[in-house]
Amino acid sequence: MTPSTRTxxxxxxYGPGQVAPLLDTIADIWADAHPEIVDTPGASTDGLSVPVLHRQVTGHARHEGFTLVAAYAHGSMVAFGYAFPCTPEYWYGELLPAIPEHVRAGRLMGLCELAVTPAWQSQGIGSRLHAALLKAINPDWSSLLVRPDNTGGRSLYDRLGYEYAGPYHNTPDGPEFDLLLLRVADAT
Structure with a gap:
């Protein structure tokens, strides 16, 4: 069965008020999808961990328009993603001057997390979650950060049409991420 025809x-x-009961489940999925962070003693985690994810999701859920999508197979959650509409000033921070004006002028979706448990990867679920977020938020542009060593995630984002916009640091001495941009009209 092809991924697009999975039944x-x-x-x-889900909206912001529905997130709290899902936190442990999405954290488990996130941990399964990121074994290089969770299972490798002494590995650089770039500040990412299950407790940080809990705080991040809870904080982001306060943004107007916050949307979480989850994929369920046989009654169990196997993947999730979440995003929210945001301003270019909020999302790009110090990188804002390097962002083209036409991008800054459009409605922006900040895609924060997209994780699929390994047994369900490469079956079109991440693409379906992404499409559901775009439909719910209806942005002109979508942007995300991805670790340069996250080849699986980067492969998905390349297939979805995201393009590299430059290096990004959450803090001046923090790890480097790849900032990716997607013009939504080109993706649909």
């Missing part, structure tokens, strides 16, 4: 995967959409 055993259902996508559900």
């Amino acid at each position: 055993d995967v259902v996508i559900r959409t």
